[in-house]
Amino acid sequence: MKEKEPLDKLIERSRSTGDMHALGLVYEHYYPKILKYMYYRSNRENYEDLTAEAFQKVIRNIGSQEGNFEAWLYKIAENTVKDFYKAKGSKMRLEESIMKSDKVPGNNSGLTKTELKMDIYGALDKLDDEKRRIVTLRFIQGLSSEEVAEITGKTPEAVRIMQFRSLIELKKIMTEENVK
């Protein structure tokens, strides 16, 4: 709680006075979160550039920011990803990179860690964009359903339904892939 208060004040200061030092501290706090979001929302080669681009937009528009800062930040991040793929003219894809193979402790599916990750990445890739966005925000980023609702402009109830359906769909895709 102690950390949150100064952060709120830092955000307020950067918003009202354009204090770049305060904004720099806000940046340091949110950089890893946005980087992770970009990593799972985009092709994993461009996530660092996209994160930098999203923060450039934050710097340019902080003066006009209103309401929940974090929700605003995630919206900027999402728009940056969309603009990138629109300009590139390609479908959003998660790259299937090869990972080191080792067993996942306590994983009753018997899949190796690599296989499990490959499975999840592949399945995420097959989810429609909106569901993937919900999954990334809710499970990978660890936001609450209320926070996801604010970012996506849906009701918390709609988010709860969508997150459940997305998980079921992911599971189904993974099972089908394993059968193949």
Add this chain to the structure above:
Amino acid sequence: MKESVENILDKCLEDIARGGAPDKILAEYREHPEYEILKDALHLALDLKNLQEPPISKIPDFSLIADYSKNSPVKRKIIPFRLITRIAAMFVAVFILLAVAVQASDDSIPGDLLYPVKRGYEKVRFSCMTGDRQRAEFKMACSNLRLSEAHESVKKGGKADVSLFSSMFDDSRYALEKALSMPEKDRDELVFLSAYSMKKQKEGLYQIYQKALDSDKSEISHYVCACSKRDELMASTFGIKISTPSEKGCPAMFECCDCSEGRECKVSAGEIAKMKKSIQSSGVITGSLPGEAKKFQYYPQ
């Protein structure tokens, strides 16, 4: 009422986020009918939560990003231009498509795919016209066109579409009524042209009658009779009588009408051409028009 599985999943996730043990939390819902689905979903959610963090060596210096954001051009300005270009391209494409469809529909007849386009375009053109004379002439042309379409249909061995004859009469009457409401010079000229057009329609209709299927002849004959009566009325109301040499075989066999007057070749084709030329140059027509024109009915009985 049982709590929905979506809400239970959300509650479990919140409890786990607060430090609860997944298995213990799940155990509370063992009796739920969708327990297995819930368990799978929750395990998958936890797997997603434990996915690897992106490799990060060092957070880039904020001052570099701030400097770059000040110096980099704002790309947004490109978007509206691109959007405008796309919209313009879309309009051009739609316009071209419509123009091609209208052009292709020019020779269409009832039953053709593009025939509604042709009729629709006629309506659009008509509604765009402002002058009375322009509208009257257009309707006269439409009236003749309906007859040509019927002729084409019958020539191709099809059934004669009698609704075309009704349209022909409607358009023709509209043209005449419009002509009568116009200033004297235009009125005289257009009434004469209407009479001429009606005469040609009568001939055309008779040709259609001859080529039509036997089953259609009875219905078409009513329209031929109506044409004859229309000629008579034009003669009695406006004093205009037009007969052409090609009118041999005028349908006198129809007992329902008396068109003996119309059969007399009072005006030759050459004279008609001369009259038309005279109308175009001076606006004077042969024949006499009563000062007060009457409305009349010439629909088939």
